[in-house]
Amino acid sequence: MFFRMNNGQMNILAKANMAKLLISYIKFTVNEEAQMKVKKIVYPTSLSQIADIEDDNIDVFIELEDGTNISVAVCTPKNLISYMTKENINFIPASPPDIIVKSLTEETIEQAIENYAQEDAFWLKLFFVAGVDKTVIDLDRIDLCLKEMKRINQELLND
Numbered sequence: 001m002f003f004r005m006n007n008g009q010m011n012i013l014a015k016a017n018m019a020k021l022l023i024s025y026i027k028f029t030v031n032e033e034a035q036m037k038v039k040k041i042v043y044p045t046s047l048s049q050i051a052d053i054e055d056d057n058i059d060v061f062i063e064l065e066d067g068t069n070i071s072v073a074v075c076t077p078k079n080l081i082s083y084m085t086k087e088n089i090n091f092i093p094a095s096p097p098d099i100i101v102k103s104l105t106e107e108t109i110e111q112a113i114e115n116y117a118q119e120d121a122f123w124l125k126l127f128f129v130a131g132v133d134k135t136v137i138d139l140d141r142i143d144l145c146l147k148e149m150k151r152i153n154q155e156l157l158n159d
Helices: 007-029 077-087 106-116 118-132 139-158
Strands: 038-042 057-064 069-075
Touching: 038 106, 057 106, 057 118, 069 106, 069 118, 106 118
Parallel strands: none
Antiparallel strands: 038 057, 057 069
């Protein structure tokens, strides 16, 4: 079966492919320096005290190589279900996000934190700041970004 595209469809496909190539290039050219090193991870509650490592949550303190100190909550998917059951609700209320891991083991938590430390620890820092003071996130800038994305999408659809 042969599928024929009109010029507008070909332009949309070309722009979408160009965007994918640009994103791939950016990801490829990000150097190792963008990986923030985790200097220390501290568990205020010993992991050995957790009764069910697949159904619980824990606070974790992180020190980054740039001297930033961050605390995050780490939980398991089962713990989210347990929370909803206990509170008799069908969703997790809006709140700063937790780092979600399959089980609360040192290895798994450290793997997750190392992942969140990529890109100059953007996600670790964002989660922490959002939990402390959400006003540091500029909603006006977010709205401007969303408007620009809408404009670009409309432009793509109109070509």
